[in-house]
Amino acid sequence: MIGQGGPNSGRTLLFVPGRSVLHRINPLTKLVGLLWLAATTFMLPPAGMAAVALAAIIFGVLAGAGATFVKRLILTLLPLTIALFVVHGVLIDRGDMVDHGLISVSPEGLKYMFGIVVRVAALLTVSLLFVTTTHPAILLKALDSHGISPGIAYLIASPLLLLEPFSVRARAIRDAQQARGLDLNGRWVARAKAFPALLIPLVTLALSDLDQRASVLDGRAFRARPFRTVLDAPLDRPWETWARRLLLVAIPVQIGVVLWL
Amino acid sequence: MKFDTRTLVLMAIAIVINVVVGQLAVWVKLPLYIDAVGTVLVAILAGPLAGAVTGVLTNLIWGLVSDPVAAAFFPVSLVVGLVAGLMARLGWFRTLGKTAVSGVVVGVISTIVAVPIIVYMFGGVTGAGTDFATAYFVAVGQELIKSVAVANLATNLIDKILTCAIAWIIASRMPGRFTASFPFYQKANA
Numbered sequence: 412m413i414g415q416g417g418p419n420s421g422r423t424l425l426f427v428p429g430r431s432v433l434h435r436i437n438p439l440t441k442l443v444g445l446l447w448l449a450a451t452t453f454m455l456p457p458a459g460m461a462a463v464a465l466a467a468i469i470f471g472v473l474a475g476a477g478a479t480f481v482k483r484l485i486l487t488l489l490p491l492t493i494a495l496f497v498v499h500g501v502l503i504d505r506g507d508m509v510d511h512g513l514i515s516v517s518p519e520g521l522k523y524m525f526g527i528v529v530r531v532a533a534l535l536t537v538s539l540l541f542v543t544t545t546h547p548a549i550l551l552k553a554l555d556s557h558g559i560s561p562g563i564a565y566l567i568a569s570p571l572l573l574l575e576p577f578s579v580r581a582r583a584i585r586d587a588q589q590a591r592g593l594d595l596n597g598r599w600v601a602r603a604k605a606f607p608a609l610l611i612p613l614v615t616l617a618l619s620d621l622d623q624r625a626s627v628l629d630g631r632a633f634r635a636r637p638f639r640t641v642l643d644a645p646l647d648r649p650w651e652t653w654a655r656r657l658l659l660v661a662i663p664v665q666i667g668v669v670l671w672l
Numbered sequence: 673m674k675f676d677t678r679t680l681v682l683m684a685i686a687i688v689i690n691v692v693v694g695q696l697a698v699w700v701k702l703p704l705y706i707d708a709v710g711t712v713l714v715a716i717l718a719g720p721l722a723g724a725v726t727g728v729l730t731n732l733i734w735g736l737v738s739d740p741v742a743a744a745f746f747p748v749s750l751v752v753g754l755v756a757g758l759m760a761r762l763g764w765f766r767t768l769g770k771t772a773v774s775g776v777v778v779g780v781i782s783t784i785v786a787v788p789i790i791v792y793m794f795g796g797v798t799g800a801g802t803d804f805a806t807a808y809f810v811a812v813g814q815e816l817i818k819s820v821a822v823a824n825l826a827t828n829l830i831d832k833i834l835t836c837a838i839a840w841i842i843a844s845r846m847p848g849r850f851t852a853s854f855p856f857y858q859k860a861n862a
Contacts, residue, residue: 424737487741490799494807498797502810527795531741538740547737562680566725569684570691570733577688581695595700602700609696614709614842617685618850624685625678634677 424575425483425542431474433544438553440651441541447658448537452530454669460529467536476543480536487535488528495524547571549645556644561634577617584612678853679718683726686710690730691738703801704831711749712756712778712839716765719856720757727753744793748786755781756836760860771840775833783828787821796820802827 428434433441448467452460471480499520508515551568585595588608594601633639675683689710697706711730715723727749735743759765759774790798796816797803802823809819843851851857 426737483740487799490803491794491797494797494799494803495795497807498803498810498816499795502807503816523795531794534744535740538735538743542736542740550736562675565680566684566687566729567733569681570687570729571737573684573688574691574737577692578695581692585696585699599702602702606696606700606702606706609699610693610709610838611842613692613696614689617689618682618842618846621678621681621685621850625681628677628681 424547425479425539426546427474427476427479427543428546429475429544431544433470433474433540435646436544437645437647437651438545438550439557439647440655441545442550443655443658445537445541447662449534450662450665452533452537454665455533457526457529460526460533464529464532464536467533467540471536471540471543474540474544476539479543480539483539484532484535488532491531492524492528495527496521499524552641552643553645553647555639556641556647558638560637561639564639565628565633577613580616581609581613584609675718675722679714679722682718682854683714683722683729686714686726687730687733689713690726691734704827704834706831706835706838708749708752708832708835709838709842711753712836713842715753715756716760716839716843716860717851717854717857718757720754720761722856723753723757724750725753727751744789745786747789748782751785752778752782752832756839761856763860765836765840765843766861768837768840771836772833775836776829778836779829779832780825782832783821783825786824786828787817790820790824791817 448463452463455463468480468484471477500516501514501520503517503520505517505519507519508517547568548571551564551571554567555564585593588605589595593605593608595605596602687710690707693709694705694707697704707730708727711723711727714726728746731742731746731749735741735746755778756765756774759777764770764774764777790796796819797806805823805826806816806819809822810816814822843857
């Protein structure tokens with residue numbers, strides 16, 4: 412249950428190259444900003460959440476990621492909105508059903524639906540703002556330059572670097588097996604039988620070079636020092652350091668204020 | 673706790689396996705996720721903590737590169753790795769029958785963690801196939817939280833039993849020299 416909606420079957424990364432202001436801000440500042448906005452979203456009324464989502468979309472378009480925003484918003488929000496409308500607007504009887512001929516709809520249910528949709532939209536758009544303007548490799552350099560341990564850096568960096576070649580490998584296995592007669596469009600029994608034919612070669616290949624990878628890492632003594640040095644660390648301006656500190660303090664303070672009130 | 677280099681590499685590969693196997697499930701158009709095979713494999717070979725870390729990082733990395741909504745479900749992946757590792761420690765991954773029982777336990781506990789996230793963050797629906805079952809149970813008069821629980825439990829049980837079985841088959845078919853250097857696996861299967 413990584414994501415209830417399932418993975419992207421196309422491009423692996425959502426990152427959009429560019430030179431916008433957001434692209435140039437240090438990834439750690441953006442990450443802390445994302446956490447602050449996510450925490451803030453839960454404290455806002457629906458109109459505030461909608462404003463956050465709209466602002467994030469505008470910044471996304473200015474950063475050149477408009478198409479990615481539109482695609483992800485439609486893919487995520489359309490099925491969610493339909494399901495929320497059916498369950499909360501039509502099926503759950505809150506005692507305020509209004510008859511519209513073919514169906515009866517609950518205004519209270521629609522209000523609840525709107526609240527959920529704008530909250531998910533706000534969280535999704537601020538997350539997209541981060542992922543579309545931050546390449547994982549730059550994020551890793553930022554983490555390295557702030558003294559993250561080599562083990563944690565490897566656990567974050569290695570999957571990001573392996574994801575693309577493994578996706579290519581999976582597609583090659585699929586194409587090869589289809590050339591040998593594998594049926595991916597037949598009845599569900601045929602498709603269920605096709606699953607091991609795709610899975611086993613992929614996992615076996617992935618695990619077969621585990622020893623070699625471990626030996627190479629040990630040979631490089633990659634954990635000999637407590638942290639790695641970065642030759643071209645992302646720019647980190649003094650105001651960004653202060654902004655991060657301020658936002659990191661603001662998150663628990665905001666949560667505390669909301670709980671107190 | 674500091675993981676040895678081999679375990680670190682296994683965890684990194686398992687994260688990629690989780691993501692890519694999720695893509696395979698989409699290609700074969702099965703109404704299942706099967707996206708925790710790597711997490712359970714690490715839990716069987718290296719223990720509950722390594723499994724939990726693999727699960728959390730899978731969701732955070734998936735959220736980072738492709739689907740930000742996935743990050744919201746990181747607690748579910750955490751308990752999948754943790755519970756699978758604890759079941760492996762207790763010897764419940766030694767035979768296919770025991771593995772199926774482990775799948776049931778993992779499925780039930782992961783559903784208990786997933787339901788509040790689905791209900792309070794997404795209003796009880798997620799835009800996935802399970803929403804049809806949720807809508808049916810709501811339509812016949814069940815409470816929303818019960819409907820979400822029942823709908824997701826049914827899917828999760830099949831998904832996690834299958835996930836545990838696949839991970840067990842992979843682990844048990846690996847050469848002895850591969851599994852020999854995972855002390856947790858050796859101890860759990862002694």
